[in-house]
Every structure is written in C-alpha cells, then in structure tokens.
Amino acid sequence: MSLRYALLALVRVGPQSGYELQKQFAVSVGHVWHAPDSQIYPELRRMEGEGLLAGEEQTRGERGTRRLYHITPAGEQAFLDWMASPPDYQRVRDPAHLRAAYLEAATPAQGRAFLRAHIAQWEGELEQWRGELVRIDAADNPMLVRRLAVTADEDRERTIAYKRFAYEGLVERALGEIQWARSGLDLIDRLEGAEEAP
Amino acid sequence: MSLRYALLALVRVGPQSGYELQKQFAVSVGHVWHAPDSQIYPELRRMEGEGLLAGEEQTRGERGTRRLYHITPAGEQAFLDWMASPPDYQRVRDPAHLRAAYLEAATPAQGRAFLRAHIAQWEGELEQWRGELVRIDAADNPMLVRRLAVTADEDRERTIAYKRFAYEGLVERALGEIQWARSGLDLIDRLEGAEEAP
DNA sequence: TTGGTCATGTAAGTCGTTACATGATTGG
DNA sequence: CCAATCATGTAACGACTTACATGACCAA
Structure with missing residues (x-):
C-alpha cells in the first residue's frame, strides 16, 4: 500500500x-x-x-x-x-530463484535461455537506474528540480544525497543479479559441457 | 502464478x-x-x-x-x-527504496530506525538461506533427500549444484541489502552528524 | 483533418492477506 | 485427559493486472 x-x-x-x-x-x-x-x-x-x-x-x-x-x-x-512508521516487508516470492533451484529439470539450452533472460531483464533495470543517477547529478530530472526549488538551501544536499543513495542501492542490486546469472551460465558449462557454437 | x-x-x-x-x-x-x-x-x-x-x-x-x-x-x-517458458517479471515495486529516496523528510532517528529495520529484515532472510545451504551440503533437507533418492546417480550432482546456485544468489542479495543499509547509516552520520550515545 | 497527447476513468479477474472456523488423532 | 499437531478449509477484503472505453485539445 x-x-x-x-x-x-x-x-x-x-x-x-x-x-x-x-x-x-x-x-x-x-x-x-x-x-x-x-x-x-x-x-x-x-x-x-x-x-x-x-x-x-x-x-x-x-x-x-x-x-x-x-x-x-x-x-x-x-x-x-x-x-x-516501521517498514513492512512482503514475504519472499521469487520466481527466478524458485526456477533456478530446479534447473536440473531443464535442458541446458533452456537453462541458458532462462539465465540470459534474467540478465537482459536486470540490464534493462540497470540502465534505468543508472540513467536516473546521471539525471540526478545533472539536475536534469524535472521533479527533482521542482523539489529543490521549494527546498531550503541547507536541505538540498540531503535531498540529493538520499536520492543518490536509493538509486545506488538499486544499481548494486541489478549488478548482483547479473553477476549471479553469469555464474549460473558458467555452472551450466561446467555441469553440462560448454555450449556448441550456434 | x-x-x-x-x-x-x-x-x-x-x-x-x-x-x-x-x-x-x-x-x-x-x-x-x-x-x-x-x-x-x-x-x-x-x-x-x-x-x-x-x-x-x-x-x-x-x-x-x-x-x-x-x-x-x-x-x-x-x-x-x-x-x-520465458520467465515473467513483475514491475518494480520496492517500498524500501521508495522510502530511502525521500529520507530527507525523516528525522535522523527515523532514518536510522528504518535502515536498522532493513538490516534486521535481511539478516533474518540471510540466516534462513545460509541455513538452507548448510542443510544442502549436509544432505539434511528431507525434501532434497527424497528428491535424490528418486534421482539417477548422474543427476545428483546437478540437482545439488542448482539448489546451491539458487541459495547462493539469495545470500548474495541479502548481503548486498545489508551493505547498502549500512552505507545509508554512514550517510546519515555524515549528513546529520553522528548519533548521540543513547 | 488527422494524429499525438492530454485527460479520466470502468470492469472483470487474479493473486494474495488476514482472520475465522472446525474437528480428529496421537503421544505423554 | 490434555496439548500438540494433523488435517482442511471458508470468507472478506485489498492490491494489482489487463483490457476496454471515451472524448477533448492542439499543432502540422
């Protein structure tokens, strides 16, 4: 909510x-x-x-x-x-990791396709969030500019710093997901033999 | 679904x-x-x-x-x-990062309480997932043992490896969230002055 | 005059949450 | 005999999704 x-x-x-x-x-x-x-x-x-x-x-x-x-x-x-207020956390419900836990039931090609989709998904998010960081630094985000216009001088640094903080966290998360999926591709190579050239 | x-x-x-x-x-x-x-x-x-x-x-x-x-x-x-099938991803909806982006509207004490709750939340998850890794290695998870009992020899290594892979990813994610929240606590110290002793 | 964008919704359905409800069996 | 646990649900509500629906304004 x-x-x-x-x-x-x-x-x-x-x-x-x-x-x-x-x-x-x-x-x-x-x-x-x-x-x-x-x-x-x-x-x-x-x-x-x-x-x-x-x-x-x-x-x-x-x-x-x-x-x-x-x-x-x-x-x-x-x-x-x-x-x-104390933050509320949803119970974990993670389709990607659920599927990853049962990848032995997929063919190597299916496993690779899944992990590549995961990488593509998070690279998309990563791009969004990195873009947002750039816009924060360039004071190029219209809402942030409006926000800063009604913000006292001494609060501007804080406003910007917390926004950066939030987006940096998201960028790190996306990088983590991508790294994880890449390690999964390596794992498939090791377990099932490297992929044949297409 | x-x-x-x-x-x-x-x-x-x-x-x-x-x-x-x-x-x-x-x-x-x-x-x-x-x-x-x-x-x-x-x-x-x-x-x-x-x-x-x-x-x-x-x-x-x-x-x-x-x-x-x-x-x-x-x-x-x-x-x-x-x-x-291709994985389906939910649109992003992240209450913690939403709140983090507007922490300038909170008092330093509220900001710290929020980040500490975030750390506690993810330390809880981390414990679950690390526990699961330990149980996988010790062949101590009843479902996994039953699974392996009906799994051909040559598939056991794969079954275990993918399960480890999934949980290792979750552990990394939890560590990332905790690290992020800790860096947020440092940020509050820098921006608002270090916390007074309670 | 036409296409883009401004502007505001409704309706049906799915998924998930919280609370409630009930009763049988088994081990100490 | 009593508590834990086995066993299976219903009901109401809230959040979100997808699809549909309508029409006005404005610039080329």
Whole structure:
C-alpha cells in the first residue's frame, strides 16, 4: 500500500493533475514503484475523499477539464507518519530463484535461455537506474528540480544525497543479479559441457 | 502464478498430502516462495480439477481422512513446460527504496530506525538461506533427500549444484541489502552528524 | 483533418492477506 | 485427559493486472 505515499511524495512538490502524476510515474518514482493509470486515478479520488488531497477542477479550452490535486496538511502529515512508521516487508516470492533451484529439470539450452533472460531483464533495470543517477547529478530530472526549488538551501544536499543513495542501492542490486546469472551460465558449462557454437 | 509450480516441484518427488506440502513450504520452497495454507489447499483442489494432480482419499484412525496428491503426467509436463517458458517479471515495486529516496523528510532517528529495520529484515532472510545451504551440503533437507533418492546417480550432482546456485544468489542479495543499509547509516552520520550515545 | 497527447476513468479477474472456523488423532 | 499437531478449509477484503472505453485539445 505504498502507492499513496509515492503519490504524496510527488504532490508534495506542488499541485499536479492525475495525468501529470501518471506521467511522472513513468520517469521518476516509477523507477522504484510502478503503477498504471488505471490505479492512479481512482487512488487520487480516494485520497481526496480521505482528505489527504484537495482536488481543484480546472477548465481546459472550450469543454475540457482537468483536476489539479493539492496536498493538504493531513496529506503532508500522512506522508511524514509513513516515513516514521516501521517498514513492512512482503514475504519472499521469487520466481527466478524458485526456477533456478530446479534447473536440473531443464535442458541446458533452456537453462541458458532462462539465465540470459534474467540478465537482459536486470540490464534493462540497470540502465534505468543508472540513467536516473546521471539525471540526478545533472539536475536534469524535472521533479527533482521542482523539489529543490521549494527546498531550503541547507536541505538540498540531503535531498540529493538520499536520492543518490536509493538509486545506488538499486544499481548494486541489478549488478548482483547479473553477476549471479553469469555464474549460473558458467555452472551450466561446467555441469553440462560448454555450449556448441550456434 | 508460480504457486502451482512450487507445488508441482514438491509433489514431483513423491505423493504428499496438503498438510505435508504446507509444512514443506515453511522449510524448503517456502524460503523462495511463501504461501499460506489458506492458499495451498484450494490451489491443490484446482490443480486436481485441471488434471495436474490426482488426489487419493485416505483414512486416518477412526474417522479422520487426508488427501494424498500424486503428480499426473499432465502435471509433470506442466512443470517441464514452465521450466522452458520465458520467465515473467513483475514491475518494480520496492517500498524500501521508495522510502530511502525521500529520507530527507525523516528525522535522523527515523532514518536510522528504518535502515536498522532493513538490516534486521535481511539478516533474518540471510540466516534462513545460509541455513538452507548448510542443510544442502549436509544432505539434511528431507525434501532434497527424497528428491535424490528418486534421482539417477548422474543427476545428483546437478540437482545439488542448482539448489546451491539458487541459495547462493539469495545470500548474495541479502548481503548486498545489508551493505547498502549500512552505507545509508554512514550517510546519515555524515549528513546529520553522528548519533548521540543513547 | 488527422494524429499525438492530454485527460479520466470502468470492469472483470487474479493473486494474495488476514482472520475465522472446525474437528480428529496421537503421544505423554 | 490434555496439548500438540494433523488435517482442511471458508470468507472478506485489498492490491494489482489487463483490457476496454471515451472524448477533448492542439499543432502540422
């Protein structure tokens, strides 16, 4: 149930429409917490109903409208309460390692395909997260720039440092997954004989 | 939807009751894929309905019964098909890194509490997974022993090696998470000043 | 005038969580 | 005889997925 806190983190930097928030999910928080629009719009309505956000109907052109959401004091407090609350961890549920534990039931080719897919998956994530680190350093992330604009001077270093910290952790994790899968490819070579040239 | 494949992996070594499978989840596959009994019993019934398992009603004492599940050829094939299928990855949804990215909104004490909880969480997992490695090496895991008993000699090495491979990956991941959180504690010290003695 | 993007949802279904519910058997 | 453990579920709810649905605005 972190979706609402991800949304609060975004709305905290300034009023936004559902559409803007949904787009931000694709490029900033979304690198850490994915959510589709079909989940975001109803959640914003719920949060408005609970008083965490205030919605403001705006006109757009002749007949178009959009709804700008502002954070309320209750919303700000909910975010701070969440930051102070003990984290909740999901029980482990890891399809990749589950499958890896039974690779003797696969052919060597299937095992290699699986591990290569794992590498490709994490290389994709790695690229996202490294890109985000670059954008943080270049002050090139629009949300971070907006955030820093409303942040007191003495808090800018901290804001940037914690963001770097989060993404560095993700980069390390991705590198670990890739290294693990590579060692799995080596293991298959040792156990089943090296792969024939295609 | 890996639950049924985790169950198939277990039933593949020999007939088991729902209760036994549920217990195995606590000590073997459960280290990789958690599932509560309230999910396991209905899933077994569904799998029986789909012909992946064959259930056999047994009497226990005077009036007690239990249901033994055998894997069917269709079940075996479903497991092998799953091993050969491209893995599916969930979109990223990581509450810990989400929170880490906004730690400037927390007090130093809250930030430290969060990171310490993260360390405690992963030290718990680490202990589980290292324990599992020890049991693999000592041939002390009942499911693995049963598995090896029905495994051809030439396949034993592979069976053990892949299991080690899976758990070694999890151990590395846990170590990475712990290292990350420790570096976060150092970061808080640098940014906010070292913690006062309690 | 047309295609992209702005804008906001609904509906059906799956997976998982938490809590509740019940009763039999067996070993000490 | 009593506690542990064997044994099997149901019910309600919440989070997320996938697919569908609609329409306005704007720039080329």
